[in-house]
Each structure stands twice: as C-alpha cells, then as structure tokens.
Amino acid sequence: MNTLSENVLSGIDYASISRKNRSRDIIFASLGIFVLFIAITTLVALFLDLAMRGAPRLADPDFYTSFPSRRPLDAGILSAWVGTIMVMVVTAVVAVPLGVAAGLYLEEYAKKNWFTDVIEINVSNLAGVPSIVYGLLALGLFVQTFGMGETVLVAGLVLALLILPIIIVSTREAIRSIPSELREAAYGLGANQWQTMSMYIIPAAKPGIITGAIVGLSRAIGETAPIITIGALSFIAFLPQSPITGDFPFISFEWLNSGFTVMPIQMFGWVSRPQADFQITAAAAGVVLIIMTLAMNALAIYIRYRARKS
Amino acid sequence: MSANEMAENRIGQPAKMRAQSERPSETREHWYLEPEGTLRARVSNLKFWYGDGTQAIDDVSMPLVDKQVTALIGPSGCGKSTFLRCFNRMHDLYQGVKYSGSIKLLPEDENLIDLDPNIVRMRVGMVFQKPNPFPKSIYENVIAGLKIRGISKRGVLDEIVETSLRQAALWDEVKDRLDQPALSMSGGQQQRLCIARALAVQPEILLLDEPTSALDPIATAKIEDLINQLSGKVTVLIVTHNMQQAARISNYTSYMYLGKLIEYNETDSLFTRPMCQRTEDYITGRFG
Numbered sequence: 001m002n003t004l005s006e007n008v009l010s011g012i013d014y015a016s017i018s019r020k021n022r023s024r025d026i027i028f029a030s031l032g033i034f035v036l037f038i039a040i041t042t043l044v045a046l047f048l049d050l051a052m053r054g055a056p057r058l059a060d061p062d063f064y065t066s067f068p069s070r071r072p073l074d075a076g077i078l079s080a081w082v083g084t085i086m087v088m089v090v091t092a093v094v095a096v097p098l099g100v101a102a103g104l105y106l107e108e109y110a111k112k113n114w115f116t117d118v119i120e121i122n123v124s125n126l127a128g129v130p131s132i133v134y135g136l137l138a139l140g141l142f143v144q145t146f147g148m149g150e151t152v153l154v155a156g157l158v159l160a161l162l163i164l165p166i167i168i169v170s171t172r173e174a175i176r177s178i179p180s181e182l183r184e185a186a187y188g189l190g191a192n193q194w195q196t197m198s199m200y201i202i203p204a205a206k207p208g209i210i211t212g213a214i215v216g217l218s219r220a221i222g223e224t225a226p227i228i229t230i231g232a233l234s235f236i237a238f239l240p241q242s243p244i245t246g247d248f249p250f251i252s253f254e255w256l257n258s259g260f261t262v263m264p265i266q267m268f269g270w271v272s273r274p275q276a277d278f279q280i281t282a283a284a285a286g287v288v289l290i291i292m293t294l295a296m297n298a299l300a301i302y303i304r305y306r307a308r309k310s
Numbered sequence: 311m312s313a314n315e316m317a318e319n320r321i322g323q324p325a326k327m328r329a330q331s332e333r334p335s336e337t338r339e340h341w342y343l344e345p346e347g348t349l350r351a352r353v354s355n356l357k358f359w360y361g362d363g364t365q366a367i368d369d370v371s372m373p374l375v376d377k378q379v380t381a382l383i384g385p386s387g388c389g390k391s392t393f394l395r396c397f398n399r400m401h402d403l404y405q406g407v408k409y410s411g412s413i414k415l416l417p418e419d420e421n422l423i424d425l426d427p428n429i430v431r432m433r434v435g436m437v438f439q440k441p442n443p444f445p446k447s448i449y450e451n452v453i454a455g456l457k458i459r460g461i462s463k464r465g466v467l468d469e470i471v472e473t474s475l476r477q478a479a480l481w482d483e484v485k486d487r488l489d490q491p492a493l494s495m496s497g498g499q500q501q502r503l504c505i506a507r508a509l510a511v512q513p514e515i516l517l518l519d520e521p522t523s524a525l526d527p528i529a530t531a532k533i534e535d536l537i538n539q540l541s542g543k544v545t546v547l548i549v550t551h552n553m554q555q556a557a558r559i560s561n562y563t564s565y566m567y568l569g570k571l572i573e574y575n576e577t578d579s580l581f582t583r584p585m586c587q588r589t590e591d592y593i594t595g596r597f598g
Contacts, residue, residue, distance in 0.1 A: 111405065112405060179442075181438060183403070184403070185438065186444075187400070188398060188435070188436040188508075189455040189507065189508070190428065190429075190431040190432030190455060190459065191458045192428050199457070200444060
C-alpha cells in the first residue's frame with residue numbers, strides 16, 4: 001500500500017496546482033467585486049436620483065413641519081413622520097416582548113417534539129407570507145370584527161404581526177449562539193432555569209436580540225401594502241393627540257385611536273397625483289424614508305459592533 | 311460481577327494486606343477496595359442512558375471518601391465524564407436521559423438521583439474542562455453562586471470573595487483588579503477563578519471534569535497544587551485523562567473502562583500494585 005501511494009504522488013507538479021488554484025481565486029474575487037459594484041451602484045444611483053429630484057423640497061425647512069397640501073410647494077411630511085414614529089412605537093411595544101418571549105420559549109423551555117417542530121416550520125412560513133395578506137387579516141379582524149377603525153393602534157398591530165416571525169427567529173438564533181458552556185456554568189452553580197435565563201442567557205444574547213428587533217422594525221417602517229389595506233389616509237392635516245398632556249395624569253393614550261398616515265403612504269399618495277411638482281415632493285419624502293431606514297440599520301450595526309468589542 | 315459479590319471478596323481481610331499479597335490476575339474482572347474513613351457518598355449499581363438510548367454507565371458501584379480527592383481515569387469514551395456529571399445531574403439539562411441505581415449522599419442517606427436536580431446542583435459544585443467564567447467582572451464571577459442563592463450583603467460577599475480566591479490560590483494575583491472582566495485573565499487564572507466560584511458556595515462535593523486539559527504545564531501545576539491543598543478540606547471527584555496527574559493529586563483512584571468500573575483502590579496501590587490485569591495494561595501503557 002505504501003509503494004502505491006508513493007507512485008501516485010510522485011508525478012504531481014505542485015507548482016501548477018498552486019498556480020491553477022490562485023487563478024481560480026482571482027477569477028472568483030473579480031466576479032465578486034463586479035457583482036458588488038453593480039449592487040452598490042444601483043443603490044447609490046437610486047438614492048442620488050431621488051435626492052436630486054427632491055432637493056428643492058428637502059432644502060425647505062417647512063417641508064418637515066407642514067401638513068400635506070393641495071399645492072405641491074406647500075405640501076409637507078409632518079403628519080407622515082409623526083404617524084410613522086407613533087406606529088413604530090406601537091409595533092415595537094407589541095412585537096418585541098411577544099417575539100422575544102416566543103423565541104425564548106421555543107428555544108429553551110419547549111420540549112423538542114413534533115408539535116414544536118410544526119410551530120417552528122410555521123413561524124418560518126409566516127415570515128414568507130406576503131404583507132398584503134396581513135393587511136387583509138387586520139382589515140377583517142381588527143377593523144371589521146373588533147370595530148377598532150383605521151387607527152394608529154391597528155396599523156401598529158398589523159405591522160407587529162408582520163415582523164413577529166423575524167423577531168422570533170432572530171431571538172432564537174441569538175440564544176442558540178450562546179455557548180453551552182455558559183449555560184452549564186450557570187446551572188452547575190445551582191441556578192434554576194429562570195435565573196439562568198435572566199441573569200446569563202438573555203444578557204449575553206441581548207445584542208443579537210436587539211439587532212433582530214431593529215431589522216424587523218426597519219422592515220416595518222417601509223411597509224405600505226398592509227397599511228393601505230386597513231385604510232390609512234394619505235391626506236391628513238392634523239396630528240394625533242399628544243401622548244403627554246398638561247392635565248393629570250399627564251399621559252394620554254388617545255393617539256392610539258387617532259387616524260394617521262405614514263411615510264410610505266404619503267409618498268404613494270403623492271406619486272399618484274398628476275401634477276409634476278408632486279413628484280418632487282414624493283422624491284423628497286422617499287429620501288427621508290430611506291434615511292430613516294438606514295439610520296435604524298446603522299443603529300443595529302453599531303450595537304452588534306459594540307457587543308463584539310466588549 | 312455485582313457489587314455484592316465484590317463486597318464478599320474482601321470480607322474479613324484488611325485491604326492493604328491483601329493488596330500486597332495478591333498480584334494481578336488474568337481472570338479478575340473487577341476489584342474494589344472498601345476504604346477506611348468516613349464516606350461522603352456511595353454509588354450503588356449506577357446505570358445511565360443518554361437520550362438516544364446508548365448506555366454510558368453500566369452498573370458502577372464505588373464509595374466517595376469524605377474530604378479526600380478521588381480520581382477517575384480511563385481511556386476516552388470510557389464514561390468517566392458521564393459518570394462525574396451524574397453527581398450534579400448535569401445530564402438532566404438534556405432530553406430523554408435515564409438513570410437507575412443510586413448515588414447516596416452520606417450521612418443524610420439521600421439518593422441524589424431522586425432529588426430535584428436544581429437542589430443537587432446547589433449542593434454539588436462543578437468545574438468544567440474548558441474554563442467558563444461568566445462575561446462579567448472577577449468579583450461578580452465569584453459571587454455568582456451566592457447571588458443565585460439570594461445572598462446580597464456586601465460585607466458577607468467581600469469576605470467570601472477573599473476566602474474563596476485565597477483557597478483557589480488566586481487572591482494575590484487579582485486582589486487589585488477584582489472589577490476587571492474575568493475574560494481578560496489567562497486561561498489558567500480563569501480556571502482557578504472557576505474553582506473559586508465553585509468553592510464560594512461551600513459545595514458538599516466538588517466535581518472537576520478534566521480541569522487542566524485546556525491549560526499549559528505551568529497553569530496545570532498551579533491547579534494541581536491547589537487540588538492538593540483542597541485534600542483534607544473538600545470532597546473532590548476529578549476526571550483526568552492524565553495518569554501521572556491522578557497519581558500526583560488523588561488519594562483514591564477508579565479505573566473505568568467501557569462504562570464499567572474495573573478497579574477502585576487507594577491511588578498508591580492502584581498505580582504500584584494494580585489488582586486487575588486490565589488496570590495494569592492501562593497504567594503501564596500497553597493499552598489505551
């Protein structure tokens with residue numbers, strides 16, 4: 001057997017193998033750079049195009065502080081960005097605790113059997129359901145059956161449903177990535193399951209969980225279809241009531257039941273107008289929306305980076 | 311051969327005398343010394359199955375002498391770590407495991423297989439193969455077990471931190487940087503911190519699962535010194551793949567093979583006059 005393998009190896013030209021491998025590396029790397037270049041150029045071109053078209057409105061400070069108007073040059077995004085923030089608050093408050101709890105339960109508490117397998121497959125399936133289907137669900141359930149109306153609360157709830165699978169999956173992955181040594185160290189000291197979770201596992205998984213939540217929210221911020229389905233308005237010349245009031249108890253939840261619009265809807269409304277000047281307004285709103293999304297993604301990256309450093 | 315038969319083999323004979331007169335025999339499958347001195351635990355006919363149905367421990371019986379160091383040796387896959395992890399019910403974290411037989415804690419005479427695993431782990435401490443301090447400060451690591459037990463008085467904690475770190479021969483190295491992250495320490499220091507963390511809650515039994523296998527020789531020597539110092543104070547059960555280490559630090563040694571206990575003896579006797587052929591083959595390097 002020894003002589004055989006010596007014969008097999010004796011005639012090989014190592015230099016040519018190495019050369020061939022190196023040229024493959026170069027081909028693959030150039031291909032990668034090319035593809036990356038196309039992707040980034042498209043994104044930058046899109047953004048610059050929007051920014052240039054929207055520049056006249058973007059430069060006008062009134063754009064951010066005015067309500068929409070019939071005259072394109074007076075139209076602003078005040079009600080849209082306020083609406084977006086309010087809807088996002090509802091979405092975060094509903095989706096994050098639910099998603100994290102569900103992920104934690106599935107990963108750490110649930111017994112592994114066919115039932116949890118079915119749940120697991122369906123959670124992944126839910127992540128792939130088109131968003132308009134969530135819109136129809138919300139329209140039938142929240143708006144018509146429960147009679148909740150076309151409100152901030154309903155919009156927040158439907159977006160929360162939409163991003164729940166994303167948060168569940170990312171929570172599970174964050175928890176699964178905690179080395180079992182940490183878990184065994186905690187249990188080995190006599191910690192019970194809750195102590196192990198709350199004192200060691202969740203703090204260690206926190207960066208991953210927060211990142212997942214932000215990625216989910218940055219998807220929700222640009223969603224249009226489900227919000228249109230539940231009947232959001234694209235022309236709103238008032239703000240929901242402020243959550244902070246001058247009278248006791250100083251906090252009001254009236255804004256939850258208020259009509260609203262959000263950035264993508266506002267944009268959609270303007271794009272469908274015939275006047276050319278509204279295209280400028282729409283482009284400007286698009287730039288603001290992209291910046292909002294990028295800012296949230298940047299926050300997610302920063303949290304991950306800081307967690308890796310410590 | 312069952313534990314009862316094994317017990318009969320030695321009735322009426324002082325173990326040491328017989329150990330000198332008898333030589334390894336081709337036919338002797340098991341040998342088991344009944345130690346003098348107080349016992350902290352006694353394992354009887356312990357069997358253990360993993361969730362996939364594989365039996366990893368097959369009818370093991372052995373005593374654990376109070377405040378002495380007992381080493382478990384054997385080739386990889388012989389079940390020594392599995393056996394060790396039965397003592398704090400670590401296996402119960404995973405689904406489908408099964409035990410039979412008993413590990414009786416003495417003198418309470420409680421079978422820890424029947425107790426709540428959580429309570430068992432409060433009483434039996436463990437140090438793992440790979441140092442696994444929490445990603446927190448050195449101080450926080452030592453008091454972790456106390457926090458879990460609801461002890462939070464600063465003065466008490468400070469005192470326990472110092473005594474535990476002294477016991478683990480780490481105090482002089484870290485006393486000025488207790489608030490530093492534990493992960494900034496060297497691997498050997500981390501492992502001694504893990505020992506201090508386990509000692510801080512005064513375990514009835516301290517389990518060490520190959521505590522030096524991830525460490526360099528100098529760090530290993532420090533841990534061995536530390537284990538020698540624990541002898542006489544704490545009941546220690548240690549798994550090691552290193553026979554010289556077992557010889558250096560333990561008072562009693564068990565040789566395991568294929569999930570069975572082959573020989574349990576005083577360490578000196580086991581290494582100089584093994585009673586079973588298979589033990590002799592292993593310690594002389596003919597096998598394993």
